[in-house]
Structure formats: structure tokens, C-alpha cells
Amino acid sequence: MIAFIPGNSSIHRVDARVKILYLAFLLLILVTKGSLEVILPFSFVTLLLYRVSGISLVQPLKDLGKGWLFIMLPIPLHMLVNPGAGLYFGVVSSLFLLNMILISLLNIYTTEIKSLLQALVFFKVPSELAFMLTISIRFLPLMQEQMTRIKVSQALRGYETKSLSLPMPLIVPLMHSSLKRAMQLAISLESRGFDPENINVAIDLELHKMDYLLLILLPIVFFALF
């Protein structure tokens, strides 16, 4: 499930604000230096980060489900458009997507939602937007569970997913239950004194030695690369 996985690794312990800075930095490297020479060592760094965090690579594999097909899609597409160098560009694009998704997921796996919300608000993301984002992350696992339930109940009635058609018997009930849940949640939040026009998020994050070290390191790496 795409959710925080409790742990005590050094990545778990890094301040949520520092993690967001590094996430932005890593994404910047990917976007601006998208060649195989950069992406290959970058992939090594991604794998290393997963290793340090103690989170198995099987986790994103499970969470993405058929999303992996989307990651692999650039390979056949590039090969069709450019028969000569298509494979090369396809692999680069797929690795680009893969790394982007893996490090973004790692941030979610290793950061408590409350800390993530506080970090976003610290970086002046409007509180309404930050709250919406964190609530979405919170409800992702529930949506996944719901999807599994819908799949089972439709399969029990003989439904089979066809590869080239939209799975409407899955999408419609999922949309319906998600919208209903969202409405109920809005009612419940406002009934407990939550005022969307006046969200106050108290930031109780604290920087430790490791965070300061990472903050010092960040501009050094930045200037070395750019």
C-alpha cells in the first residue's frame, strides 16, 4: 500500500523538510540531465536509498501493479518512431520515469503524513492544498483496498477484464465510493471544527545533526553538478 511504513532507518529519521528539498533536487537532476550516463548512476543511488531505508523494492512493485506497463511503454513507442536509436531513447525514458516514481514513493514510505503536511506548509504551499495532498495520500491505501474488493465482487459475478476496453464495472463503483467517502469526510471534518478557510498547521519539526549535515551537503552537490 502506498502509505507510510514505520521504521527507524536513517532515512526515516531525516526531517521531512530536508527530504522534500532532496526530492526536489533529485527530480531536478533527472529532468535537466536526462542522459543514460547520468540516469544509470542515479538508478544506483535510488537502489542504495531503498537499501538504507530498509524498504524492499518489492513494495513499489506491488504498489504500482499494472502501472509498470506505463513505465515500460516508452520503449516500444520509441522503437516504433525511431527504429535506429529507439531502444536507447526508450530505455532512457523508462529509467527516467522509474527513478522519478521510486524516489517519490520512497518519500511517502519514509515520512509520516503529519510531518509531510507540516513540511509542505513550511515551504509555503497553501495550507488547503497541503491538506488536500496529505489526505489524498492517506486515502490511497483505502482506495486500493476498495479496488480489490470491487475486483473480487465483479469477478464473482463472472466479470473478466478485457485488455483493450475500459474496465467500467471497476471504475464506476470505485468513483462512486470515493466521491461518497470524500463527501462524508468533508462533513466529518467540518463538524469537528475544521475551517477550510483558516487552516492552522502547527510546525513541530526539529532539525537534528544529520539534517544540518545534509543541508550543508546539498548546495555543494548542486554546484558540483550544475
Add this chain to the structure above:
Amino acid sequence: MVELIGIRNLSFSYGKKEVLKGINLSINKGEFVGIIGPVGSGKSTLLLIMNGVIPNLINGNFDGEVHVRGMDTKTSKVSEISKSVGIVLQDPNSQIFSLRLRDEVAFALENRKLPADEVERRVNKYLSLFGLQSMKDEDPNNLSEGQKQKLAVASTLAMEPELILLDEPSSSLDFGGALEMYKLLSKLNRKGITIIVVEHDTEMLVENVGRVLLLKDNAIELDGPPAEVLSNPKIVKYGLKVPCIFRGRKVKK
């Protein structure tokens, strides 16, 4: 008698679909009221009207006047009304959003900007009340449905509102759990808290509430003490269960 909720000539509809019509109701401070009725009779909608969710958050054709502690629900914010009215919705999965039990209970208290020590005191008090104290740092997703229901109630009770609205609070609980829940609600009511509960299990209402409203065809059809309303033959006619204690009387009729 201090009137806590005053509803005058209320009608509400979603487009052409009429949900409530001609509702006149007065609920006084300290009452324990049960609302029963067949499916689709407007019970849950009436609860949402009592805390201003309708018409503030849910759109529809709203006619009439609703006052909660003197506040007109049309012109008051739900967050303002929530200072006196707490609500527990039917499905706890739709309202629990925090990653830890303690955060879920603390949510409403932090919105009210209560001091941290008071928040902690109430979190401990209300989680203990439902036997959830030892799990306060756990993820609510790992709880059973019954425990989630208890958590949803605890997070509303922690607000210490004057009036508590509950939509089928025993629906996810086993018989023992439901009895326990009503015992607690009765205890709170004896302390002066007004409680309004929508309930399909009429057995739970017999000994606990002081007044029962029967909703049928979007209007209040019966309003009176439980002995009078729950033993009325109309109860069976509308597909509701007559509590065991009144079944003998029904046979005589």
C-alpha cells in the same frame, strides 16, 4: 426548559426528490431522543440539518428555519455550530483520516486551539473510556470495524459538546458492544448532555431514551415516550422491529 434545537416548517429536497416536509420540532437541553423510521424516511438528513451541514455543505431546496442554541444554521458556519454540536456519522471509515488514534481524537481539539496539555488529557480520557488507550499510537486502519466506531465516537465526545448527534452508533458493534455504548451515552445524558440518536435497533432505545420520533414518508408521524411510540402497531406496518418488552401488548391488540 431551555430549547437547544428549534425547527420550524422545515422542508428539504434534492431537486424534485423530497426528503423532509413540514417538520416542526423542538428539542430541549438534557433530552435523549431516538429517531426511527424506514429506510429513506429522512432520518440521517434530519441529523445533518441539526448541525448545519445542510444547507451549508450539501445543496438542495431548503425551506424553513432551524436554530441551534439560538444560531440560525443558514447563516452560521458549520465550524461555529460544531462548538456546541458533535456528530458521529454512520460509517467510521469515512471520517477517520489520521495516522494514529491519538491524532484522530486530538483533531477537533487542535482545531479549537486548546492548550496542548488539555488536548493530551482529553485524548487519554476518551480513548480510555473505550478501551483504546493502549493503542493510541497505532494506525486506525488496523482496528476492527467495532473499534473504529468507538474511535469515531471518542473523537466526537472529546469535543465535550452540549449536544451529540449519532447516526446508528451500534451498526458496527456486536450486542455487548452496543449495550456498552448506550450505557455510556445514558451516563453522559444524566450529566446533562443532550443526545439525539438515529437507530434501527429499537431494543436499544427502550430503556435509554426518553423520547422517540418516528419518521415516515419524510415527515414526523409519531413523537412521544418510547413506551407509546415503540408499542404502536404502525411500527410493524413500517417494517420496524417491536422491542421484546412490548410484544405481549401487540398480541393483545
